Amino acid sequence: MSNHETVNEILVRLFANILDIEEKCLRTGNFFDLSISEMHVIDNIGVNKERTMSDTAKDLKVTSGTLTTAIDNLIKKGYVERRRSVEDRRVVKIKLTDKGMEAFKAHEDFHKDLVISALQQLDSKEEELLIKVLSNIDVFFNHKYKF
Amino acid sequence: MSNHETVNEILVRLFANILDIEEKCLRTGNFFDLSISEMHVIDNIGVNKERTMSDTAKDLKVTSGTLTTAIDNLIKKGYVERRRSVEDRRVVKIKLTDKGMEAFKAHEDFHKDLVISALQQLDSKEEELLIKVLSNIDVFFNHKYKF
DNA sequence: CAATTTATTTTGATAATCAAATTATATTTA
DNA sequence: TAAATATAATTTGATTATCAAAATAAATTG
Numbered sequence: 001m002s003n004h005e006t007v008n009e010i011l012v013r014l015f016a017n018i019l020d021i022e023e024k025c026l027r028t029g030n031f032f033d034l035s036i037s038e039m040h041v042i043d044n045i046g047v048n049k050e051r052t053m054s055d056t057a058k059d060l061k062v063t064s065g066t067l068t069t070a071i072d073n074l075i076k077k078g079y080v081e082r083r084r085s086v087e088d089r090r091v092v093k094i095k096l097t098d099k100g101m102e103a104f105k106a107h108e109d110f111h112k113d114l115v116i117s118a119l120q121q122l123d124s125k126e127e128e129l130l131i132k133v134l135s136n137i138d139v140f141f142n143h144k145y146k147f
Numbered sequence: 148m149s150n151h152e153t154v155n156e157i158l159v160r161l162f163a164n165i166l167d168i169e170e171k172c173l174r175t176g177n178f179f180d181l182s183i184s185e186m187h188v189i190d191n192i193g194v195n196k197e198r199t200m201s202d203t204a205k206d207l208k209v210t211s212g213t214l215t216t217a218i219d220n221l222i223k224k225g226y227v228e229r230r231r232s233v234e235d236r237r238v239v240k241i242k243l244t245d246k247g248m249e250a251f252k253a254h255e256d257f258h259k260d261l262v263i264s265a266l267q268q269l270d271s272k273e274e275e276l277l278i279k280v281l282s283n284i285d286v287f288f289n290h291k292y293k294f
Numbered sequence: 295c296a297a298t299t300t301a302t303t304t305t306g307a308t309a310a311t312c313a314a315a316t317t318a319t320a321t322t323t324a
Numbered sequence: 325t326a327a328a329t330a331t332a333a334t335t336t337g338a339t340t341a342t343c344a345a346a347a348t349a350a351a352t353t354g
Contacts, residue, residue, distance in 0.1 A: 035340075035341090037340085037341070037342095062341085062342075062343090063342080063343060063344075065342085065343070065344080065345095066341070066342055066343070069340090069341080069342090070341080073340090088350075088351070089349080089350055089351085090349065090350045090351065091350095
């Protein structure tokens with residue numbers, strides 16, 4: 001097998017595994033009632049912020065209708081609060097509750113932990129190599145991603 | 148910014164976008180009637196192979212009920228064929244049609260492009276090192292997060 | 295102030311998924 | 325070998341995530 005094929009195979013496997021790990025860590029952790037996509041909504045709202053529905057939907061690349069139902073559920077579960085803006089009464093502001101912030105932090109910690117444990121294995125030369133390759137992929141995606 | 152933060156940032160962006168980009172490349176290409184999950188089924192069946200439902204479902208980490216409906220749709224769209232095994236009549240074998248193989252190859256090309264971009268500016272020694280580094284990370288994750 | 299634009303929600307639909315029940319066939323065992 | 329058990333796949337009934345288009349409400353503009 002060529003290097004290219006090997007790299008492809010490992011990247012595909014790593015990607016699938018990381019998604020799997022993230023989902024399972026969620027489901028077996030303290031926030032077992034959150035799906036990955038719900039966690040991504042929480043992650044996007046972020047701590048100490050009050051965001052509008054449309055900005056959040058745009059960031060997450062979903063329609064505002066989709067976000068409305070997602071937020072309905074997150075409110076039911078106690079992770080998010082919603083209020084109408086007083087300056088512009090068309091606008092709805094959302095922010096995390098304390099429980100939401102805890103979930104945010106847990107997820108952040110998970111990410112930190114994942115990256116730290118991956119990088120711990122590497123010497124500085126390997127680390128640079130990895131960053132270079134990841135950046136290359138990032139550039140490739142940004143290039144492809146103009147629709 | 149520390150290496151950790153850089154890596155984390157790139158990873159988050161990559162993970163947020165990769166499925167999206169892959170799907171959009173599909174939809175704007177010759178196989179606009181395939182979703183990304185359908186393409187992953189096609190990818191898993193692979194060319195020149197005849198696979199059983201259960202093996203494929205296991206590989207894809209979905210239940211066999213889920214795969215049954217996925218295969219129903221792929222047959223309707225003309226990408227897959229299904230026949231009962233003669234040796235064991237409980238077993239169902241699936242394989243790609245010619246159209247399915249074309250889709251497989253188109254998807255393969257997308258991945259090839261990705262890897263070529265990823266490996267840009269790397270000499271063959273660095274390629275080898277990268278393979279080692281990625282494999283280590285994969286093995287490490289599987290050890291650390293086993294459920 | 296009427297028309298238009300903007301922000302959000304609602305509605306009605308489809309994909310992907312699961313667990314549990316069902317069907318058909320094969321294997322084991324008493 | 326007939327009955328019990330196991331296996332492979334499908335069907336059923338449900339949920340979640342998603343979209344486009346219609347509806348609602350508020351702000352802006354001409």
